[in-house]
Amino acid sequence: MVDALLDRGARVRALVRDPQSGRAQALAARGVELAAIRADDPASLAAALTAVEAFSFMTPEANSLDEVEAEIRIGTALVDAAVAARVPHVVFHSVIGADRERGVPHHDSKHWIEEHLRKSGLRATMVRPAPFMEVMAPSVEHGEIVLRLPMPEDAALKMISVRDIGRVAAALLLDTAEAPGGAVELVADELTGPQIAAAFGAHAGLPARYEALPLSVLPNELDRMMFRQFAEAAEHPSDLTVVRSIEPATLDLVEWIRATGWTAPTTVAGS
Template sequence: MLTIAVTGATGAQGGATARALLTMGHRVRALTRFPDSPAAVALRDLGAEIHHADFDDRGSLGVALAGVDSLFAVTTPFGTDTTAETRHGVTLIDAAGAAHVGHIVFTSAAHADRATGIPHYDSKFAIEEHLRASGVPWTVIAPAAFMDNYATGWTLDGLRDGTFAWPMPADRPLTLICAEDIGAFAALALDRRAEFAGRRIDIAADELTPDRLAAALAVALDRPIAHHEVPLDYVRGHSEDLAAMFDYFATVGLDVDVSGLRREYPDVAWHSFTDWAEAQNWSALLAR
């Protein structure tokens, strides 16, 4: 049994990782800025220790990481910016090194190591490089596009009107993964340190075109859904970063060996997009 610190524990990836580790029987130290939030309370009820930690407060990280065996590290530019994301990741890695943490699993993004020019991929790759140079045993897992994003934001708004609004051509494949599978894979890497240390692995569970995504959503929602290609200029008006990402998806694409991952790591459920879509409470989501 290991004691494993999980950052972003009240978010999608961190929460999924914490739950998977608890199921494996490990001790989980859930790090969050909001220890009294409903998500933190739910983790506490499952058996996790809840510790306050803030990436902008190195002292809080040192206290939270004292005595842990391993760390799951997740960072985000959303809500701040890419410069802050890199700074936060560097601070976290340095705090983990000072606390003599024995293994860090960092969740990045598929293809972030390929000079994509996508700002929030480049910020994650800068953290990867700092991690490799830190001297702490490391693993990088790099998820493809998140299925979970299809139940939020403008996509959810479009589904209310029978439209799957997505900034990609109808026939361009995209590799996808849900947060639950990211958490399961991260937990596997943390549980099997010797096997995963020093490796960077792009991960995805399915690959579909927007047309086929719309068809799967139509079945799950039990209503007609048609794909509508949102112009990149519209996306660019909201975020240059996201526009760069969708341009990359549409031109280069995210090639991830889905069948190889399923074959090599059968312990992970590897949800298809249909599995994920049919598991969502669409009535509640659409009523918001």
């Protein structure tokens, strides 16, 4: 999102825990103002948000129930700080499906943060990204593109690129666009596993196949619950025009493969 804001000439202030870290210094080198914060210090959070015209935030992705509770605490603290600083507009990076509780703890946490933000009285916009195109990682086996995901073969996975999440969020933050009803699900494409594999295969000029994996291959129950939700979401097709009404240059998967210059892995599995 920083890229999108800087491209639009916006002044950017980043809230960071360690201003001397490599990532923070890289931002500073690009002209981003750094504000040191502590998540457990409300005063530092409110001070960091003083005099900003808008505030966009996301919470750390949780991988355990303890981390889910920590995520909710951080999100709540950031909303409260925005209230204290009287921020005119807040954009929260949530997750697809967070309009209600769905029984996936590390997605429901974002729903609860959304609810806290709604009750805060602040002007708020929720952006709810689908899974990232960047996580698609097909391999090459015996001269064939192979994609494996823990998704049924006939279930269409909703997707969007990280670049386009940033562009849409920046447009909303800078008020060059609006989200209908104050929330938008960020879906740029939805394709089944075989269709995703075929898109990579066509670009590489190789045959392609898809293998649906069992949920048991996932490392924890949170991830298994998440992929069950992705499969259930496939039963409800998205309106792909919504995101493009905000960012017309949003990429579908074929366009993303081409735009990123994706190439098939050079190490051939199984050879």
